[in-house]
Amino acid sequence: MTQARYIDLDILPERYRPRRLTAVMALLIILAMALVMGLAPAISALRVERARTLSVQARLAQAETALAQAQVNKKTLDEVEQQIAQVRAEIDQLRAEYEALSRWQADRSSGITSIVFSLLPGVRLTGITQQDRFLTIQGDAGSQALVLDYARALQASGEFRNVRILLMVDTDPLGLAPDVRFSILVEQKP
Numbered sequence: 609m610t611q612a613r614y615i616d617l618d619i620l621p622e623r624y625r626p627r628r629l630t631a632v633m634a635l636l637i638i639l640a641m642a643l644v645m646g647l648a649p650a651i652s653a654l655r656v657e658r659a660r661t662l663s664v665q666a667r668l669a670q671a672e673t674a675l676a677q678a679q680v681n682k683k684t685l686d687e688v689e690q691q692i693a694q695v696r697a698e699i700d701q702l703r704a705e706y707e708a709l710s711r712w713q714a715d716r717s718s719g720i721t722s723i724v725f726s727l728l729p730g731v732r733l734t735g736i737t738q739q740d741r742f743l744t745i746q747g748d749a750g751s752q753a754l755v756l757d758y759a760r761a762l763q764a765s766g767e768f769r770n771v772r773i774l775l776m777v778d779t780d781p782l783g784l785a786p787d788v789r790f791s792i793l794v795e796q797k798p
Contacts, residue, residue, distance in 0.1 A: 719796045722767035745792045755790045770795040
């Protein structure tokens with residue numbers, strides 16, 4: 609029996625015909641696949657490292673901002689410390705001046721303390737002046753009786769040698785509002 613032979617009707621031009629895979633081409637394809645497969649993890653690792661780099665850069669920017677703020681704060685702190693030093697120098701100067709002045713002035717703090725502690729409800733001071741050992745007290749009171757009681761309280765304090773009422777005037781002559789303006793002269797004990 610005769611074997612049947614197939615007729616080769618390949619009428620495609622050469623450029624459209626399938627090519628045979630040569631060993632060089634197979635090697636190139638395998639090499640390209642190996643490169644692509646090898647590059648995929650490298651690309652993934654590159655992306656991870658870029659993300660880490662961005663995170664580190666963000667922290668670096670925060671650190672730089674904090675450093676700049678710290679430098680601004682240090683400048684402000686230095687300015688405040690300089691102002692404190694100036695204020696301390698002024699305080700020292702004022703203390704020295706006070707000590708120099710206090711040697712020449714009569715002691716009035718105990719007298720003023722007695723004047724304030726002897727105040728009665730309804731009596732309001734408007735001024736205190738000093739001349740040598742004498743203190744003049746000006747104020748307002750709710751009534752003439754309150755002024756007299758205040759003068760007695762000053763005398764009873766034992767701080768003053770002499771207490772005199774210099775002035776006692778009703779500020780409301782109709783008596784509708786019982787307000788009295790007064791002035792008291794006290795002499796401090798030596």
